[in-house]
Amino acid sequence: MLGKVLKYDLKYVYKVIVVFYILTILFAGLTRIFWSIENSTIMGVFGSICNGITICLMFSILINNMMRLWSRLVKNLYGDESYLTHTLPVEKGTIYTSKFLCALITTFTSVAVIIISIFIAYYSKENLEFLKASLDAVAMMYDTSIINFLAVVFGAFFLEIVVVLQAGYTGIIIGHKANDGKMIKAVIWGFILYVLTMGLSLLTLYISGLFRTDIMKLFTMSGAVSIDTVKFVLYLGIIFYTLLSVVYFAIDTLLFKKGVDVD
């Protein structure tokens, strides 16, 4: 049943997001075309306009993805559609798992489309050489390969978005346990949980600073930040966000399994 529920969840999100994907790739292509025409000021101007639109669309992809996922959760589990969702012969845990997997998949593809658009708009042999040289230098500093470095940065960024999404999910579920003012309470709870998440991440970093003087320097602002420190923070971030994601998932599933009260 998970596959069937996931199919409809993905359809709902992609129905709109795909338009943004196409537009972003289209404007990335136009940016490339206009900028590739040499000795023309007007084409350069068009190129810059398309470049600006491409960048705006990249942000829109991320924002729309989040909004669409949250709206799906509210409509599907607490709106009119919930009368169908909750009467389907599907476990409540499966319904929530589908929402979570949908968030993972669409966030992953959104980030992938952004990377592809960047590649389309800005790829050239010189740029690639420059990027490779820069990344090589960074990777050497970090004592790792380019692939590993990119994977760590991408992983930390991806997990952070997922955790923000889950804070929203948990806020929605807790907010809808109330008897009235459900939506406003959902927003407030989501915000509180996001702030708590950020606070907890700082606290974790501070606690690790008690055992590592280089980390404590981030708080006291004394001395330069070493490569080792940045590496540690990135790895700590990945572990922290992964654990937090698991905790959010467990809380949401538990709350959801306890039952719902739809209007």
Added chain:
Amino acid sequence: MMELLECKHLYKNFGDKEILKDVTFTLPRGKIIGLLGKNGMGKSTLIKLINDLLTPSDGEILINGVNPSVTSKKVISYLPERTYLDKTMTIDQAFGFFEDFYDDFDRAKAKRLLKDLDLDENSKISKMSKGMQEKLQLILVISRNAELYILDEPLGGVDPATRDYVLDTILANFNEGASVLISTHLISDIERILDEVIFIDKGKIVLTSDTDSLREKEKVSIDEIFRRMFKC
């Protein structure tokens, strides 16, 4: 034989407000039962509890001996007051959705009923009028070969001609041997099809009876009994 539906000492509160109080009743198999009461007396709350859309504050609901769960949802076909379909779907996609999730959905029956409405399967639900959307929902619900059909206010807000269509569709198409629980306050329209009635008032079950013996005892119609009982 196990009862189809049993509600035992069921309570539902919203904050301090007690909506259902000690509701206890059973539903037999193969009957059409009217859940009758004025607006705001707890009919929809009771139906939502049976369908796992609300969590009881206390008490127990058993469907074929089990609490509301995946197993119970397989045998209950529920028509809510609201239009619950994804409006971006076409009728054909809505049929596909029901086919995906309900093993007992009879697409051929649904197509046949759709034909009576002169609707095209490729029509978008969002382009249909509210009345048509409600009829489509009724078709979807009644095209399942369920053991229990729960219809919440199927006649609410529809014109008399449509009421006849709704009642005739229910009568002609529900799964033989199944039970139908219909909640309504429009008793005169529905009286002719009911085998049993459950009267609910202020969150309490005040009367359960089979319609024939109740009519015989009171020497008036169910509608008249209802009017007398719930006179403001």
